[in-house]
Amino acid sequence: xxxxxxxxxxxxxxxxxxxxxxxxxxxxxxxxxxxxxxxxxxxxxxxxxxxxxxxxxxxxxxxxxxxxxxxxxxxxxxxxxxxxxxxxxxxxxxxxxxxxxxxxxxxxxxxxxxxxxxxxxxxxxxxxx
Amino acid sequence: xxxxxxxxxxxxxxxxxxxxxxxxxxxxxxxxxxxxxxxxxxxxxxxxxxxxxxxxxxxxxxxxxxxxxxxxxxxxxxxxxxxxxxxxxxxxxxxxxxxxxxxxxxxxxxxxxxxxxxxxxxxxxxxxxxxxxxxxxxxxxxxxxxxxxxxxxxxxxxxxxxxxxxxxxxxxxxxxxxxxxxxxxxxxxxxxxxxxxxxxxxxxxxxxxxxxxxxxxxxxxxxxxxxxxxxxxxxxxxxxxxxxxxxxxxxxxxxxxxxxxxxxxxxxxxxxxxxxxxxxxxxxxxxxxxxxxxxxxxxxxxxxxxxxxxxxxxxxxxxxxxxxxxxxxxxxxxxxxxxxxxxxxxxxxxxxxxxxxxxxxxxxxxxxxxxxxxxxxxxxxxxxxxxxxxxxxxxxxxxxxxxxxxxxxxxxxxxxxxxxxxxxxxxxxxxxxxxxxxxxxxxxxxxxxxxx
Numbered sequence: 001x002x003x004x005x006x007x008x009x010x011x012x013x014x015x016x017x018x019x020x021x022x023x024x025x026x027x028x029x030x031x032x033x034x035x036x037x038x039x040x041x042x043x044x045x046x047x048x049x050x051x052x053x054x055x056x057x058x059x060x061x062x063x064x065x066x067x068x069x070x071x072x073x074x075x076x077x078x079x080x081x082x083x084x085x086x087x088x089x090x091x092x093x094x095x096x097x098x099x100x101x102x103x104x105x106x107x108x109x110x111x112x113x114x115x116x117x118x119x120x121x122x123x124x125x126x127x128x129x
Numbered sequence: 130x131x132x133x134x135x136x137x138x139x140x141x142x143x144x145x146x147x148x149x150x151x152x153x154x155x156x157x158x159x160x161x162x163x164x165x166x167x168x169x170x171x172x173x174x175x176x177x178x179x180x181x182x183x184x185x186x187x188x189x190x191x192x193x194x195x196x197x198x199x200x201x202x203x204x205x206x207x208x209x210x211x212x213x214x215x216x217x218x219x220x221x222x223x224x225x226x227x228x229x230x231x232x233x234x235x236x237x238x239x240x241x242x243x244x245x246x247x248x249x250x251x252x253x254x255x256x257x258x259x260x261x262x263x264x265x266x267x268x269x270x271x272x273x274x275x276x277x278x279x280x281x282x283x284x285x286x287x288x289x290x291x292x293x294x295x296x297x298x299x300x301x302x303x304x305x306x307x308x309x310x311x312x313x314x315x316x317x318x319x320x321x322x323x324x325x326x327x328x329x330x331x332x333x334x335x336x337x338x339x340x341x342x343x344x345x346x347x348x349x350x351x352x353x354x355x356x357x358x359x360x361x362x363x364x365x366x367x368x369x370x371x372x373x374x375x376x377x378x379x380x381x382x383x384x385x386x387x388x389x390x391x392x393x394x395x396x397x398x399x400x401x402x403x404x405x406x407x408x409x410x411x412x413x414x415x416x417x418x419x420x421x422x423x424x425x426x427x428x429x430x431x432x433x434x435x436x437x438x439x440x441x442x443x444x445x446x447x448x449x450x451x452x453x454x455x456x457x458x459x460x461x462x463x464x465x466x467x468x469x470x471x472x473x474x475x476x477x478x479x480x481x482x483x484x485x486x487x488x489x490x491x492x493x494x495x496x497x498x499x500x501x502x503x504x505x506x507x508x509x510x511x512x513x514x515x516x517x518x519x520x521x522x523x524x525x526x527x528x529x530x531x532x533x534x535x536x537x538x539x540x541x542x543x544x545x546x547x548x549x550x551x552x553x554x555x556x557x558x559x560x561x562x563x564x565x566x567x568x569x570x571x572x573x574x575x576x577x578x579x580x581x
Contacts (some may be wrong), residue, residue: 014132053146071170073232076180096183103149103167105185 006018008126014092014113017122020067031125036062037085064123071100072123077110081121084114093102100126155251161203161244174343175235175251179221188249195219195411196237197480198404201455213239213247220411222495222537228479234258234326234412244542256514256516281368281384285377286361290328292315293377302385304350308341314361314381318349321470322491333377335361346391346471347499348384356390403477406462414476418486418536421474429531433495437502437524440490440555442481449518457520458514461506468502484543492528492560499524499558507556521556523547528561 007018007091010124013054017025017032026030026046034043041064044056072078076095082093091114099106111124149156155172159165164187176191177183185191189200196219214526219235234251240248284300285293292299292314295307303309303317315328322345335341340362347357361381386393401413408416418434425432439445439457446454458481463473465483474486487495505524511518525546527539542561550559 052150053143054150055143058143058147067212069170070150071173071177073175076177096184097179098177098183100150100168100170100173101144101463103169105168105173107184 008109008111008124009094013111013124014115014118014122017113018118018120029126033064033069033122033125035123036121037119039064039066039081041068042120051101051106054125069099069123072097072110077112080112081114084116088116091121095126098129113128134466141553153252155249156386157188157249157251158242159188159247159249161241162249163187163200163203163247166246175232178231178284185234185505188247192219192237192342193348194482195235197477199237199239201405203241203247207450207567208241210241210243212547216217218254218412220415225248246412263527267370275327281382286314286332286379286381287376288378290370290379292316302383303347307348309350314390317357317383319346319348320472322346322474323472326424326428326430326489327472329428331361332363332564335363335379340364344386354389355385356393357383358386362394383405403462406459406477408462408465408483409476411476411478414474414478414484416538417474417476421486421488422534422536422539424532425529431491431528431530432539433490433492433526433528434539434543435480435485435487435495435499435524436482436540436547437499437522438547440523440551442520445518445520446537449513449516453513453516453518457511457518458557460509460511462523464505464509468505469550484540491530492526495526495528496560498557499526500574503556503558523550523555524558525550526558 006013010016017034020028022043022045025043026053028045028047031048031051032043032045033041033048034112035041041059046057049056049059062068065078067104076097080093081092083089091112094109094111097108097110099108107128109128110121110124111126113122113124117120135162136243149169152169153171155175156167156169165185168185172184176185176188180191180241181194192199194287202213205540215238217237217239220236221231221233221238233255233443234253235259236250236252236254237574238250240250242248274346280302282298283296284299287293290313291319292310292312295305295310299305299309305316311315313325313328315323315325331341340360343358344356344358346354347359348354359381361379364377384565401409403410405423409526421432442454442457445457458477460479460565462475465485469475469485469487472488473490474484476486478484487498503524506520506522511520525543525544525548527546542565545565546559546561549565552558
């Protein structure tokens with residue numbers, strides 16, 4: 001499956017994301033934030049960067065839930081990832097949310113992806129009407 | 130050095146955006162009706178858990194269950210601009226299993242910028258509130274000690290809280306003669322203002338904290354009432370083995386503060402009472418409920434909870450406007466206050482939802498009172514603006530008796546029972562039963578929205 005075929009709701013998305021290059025990630029039509037076991041942001045694609053108005057340089061290497069996306073630092077998002085680690089379980093859940101991109105309320109769907117076997121976890125972002 | 134003005138502007142813009150992204154408080158700008166225009170991440174962090182369907186579009190709607198008075202506060206604010214509320218404490222639902230990152234108290238400051246715009250600052254003050262509560266108790270103790278005492282009664286109480294001896298001060302403040310010796314100190318409380326269990330609770334708290342302080346109405350022997358401040362303190366140097374069970378174990382100082390009552394009440398009212406109906410507000414309810422359940426865990430006794438609301442409230446608002454709906458809520462508040470005991474905690478906990486906590490009351494008794502209230506509401510129409518508004522209520526009743534249940538779980542049961550009452554046709558009272566569980570939970574929000 002090439003990057004061109006991947007969409008926000010593709011099944012097995014986590015596995016595919018792991019193999020994409022930065023260029024591939026930038027071509028996706030949904031936002032991708034990849035962060036490691038310490039919540040440090042390791043991947044931040046162009047779609048998300050454009051939407052938020054932040055260059056990757058300001059974001060990569062920062063803790064996600066305190067310095068990059070504090071709006072997600074509650075039981076609805078951040079705690080889901082913590083619970084997945086505590087239970088050593090997989091997480092693949094899509095929720096309706098509102099992000100404050102450029103300080104405007106933006107309705108989105110967030111897809112939360114985590115897998116006990118892999119350090120890289122993802123929050124994917126797609127706008128909804 | 131980059132002299133390109135666009136690049137410079139872009140860099141400044143990005144720095145500003147990140148500055149706002151990282152602000153550790155919630156900032157929201159809204160239209161005068163609460164429609165959100167600009168909003169920062171911490172606001173979403175705090176508000177998203179409150180909105181039912183993942184849609185955060187209006188600040189007042191997002192807060193309508195936990196701060197129903199906001200629209201009215203803005204509506205009655207007379208000046209063209211200024212502070213509508215400053216550091217208003219908003220109590221969220223009690224946390225259960227999700228305790229870890231769940232705020233319990235938010236602070237809201239609302240500024241009217243002009244006729245079209247409001248600005249809100251929102252922050253999580255849960256920890257602060259906990260610390261302040263501790264400090265306030267210490268302050269109250271100090272205040273009681275240092276304020277000049279012109280008239281007080283010094284009452285020795287035995288191990289069970291019974292008056293152990295008479296002296297002139299008791300006669301002067303309460304009018305009682307030495308016939309009061311042997312009566313529990315609840316003899317000084319008006320009918321229905323305390324329970325046998327609470328008499329014991331205060332002694333235990335005095336033992337644990339070094340003192341117990343409360344304020345409220347007291348009764349003289351001639352039946353007249355006065356406003357009192359009462360401190361109960363354990364007497365030091367007691368040897369439980371040597372002690373005569375009738376000798377004083379506690380000292381109670383009872384002060385008549387009727388002259389200070391108005392000032393104290395005004396202050397308390399502003400913080401603990403719902404502005405529209407006059408009953409207790411969410412904050413008062415949660416504080417009282419947590420205290421009662423803590424006492425319950427220490428020494429089990431039946432404790433009941435009733436959750437109720439007005440049926441088809443949205444229809445009342447549509448037909449008679451918000452003033453009509455407000456009149457209904459006010460009348461309902463009055464009926465509640467006249468139906469329940471003084472010791473019961475009657476509170477408005479949502480837009481049109483009320484809660485009543487009944488200490489030392491079992492499920493059957495609570496059910497009976499709730500039914501009495503339901504019938505009273507059903508036969509009393511409200512005269513409003515030339516019209517007759519008839520309405521009914523639905524109520525859910527749950528109770529703990531000996532089992533260890535936290536507030537969230539008890540409220541959930543009462544909520545499930547309330548939902549069953551709605552589903553069963555409204556204008557009825559439903560008791561909680563184990564079967565009401567899983568199927569009901571998911572549909573509760575739907576039933577509520579149907580009422581709106």
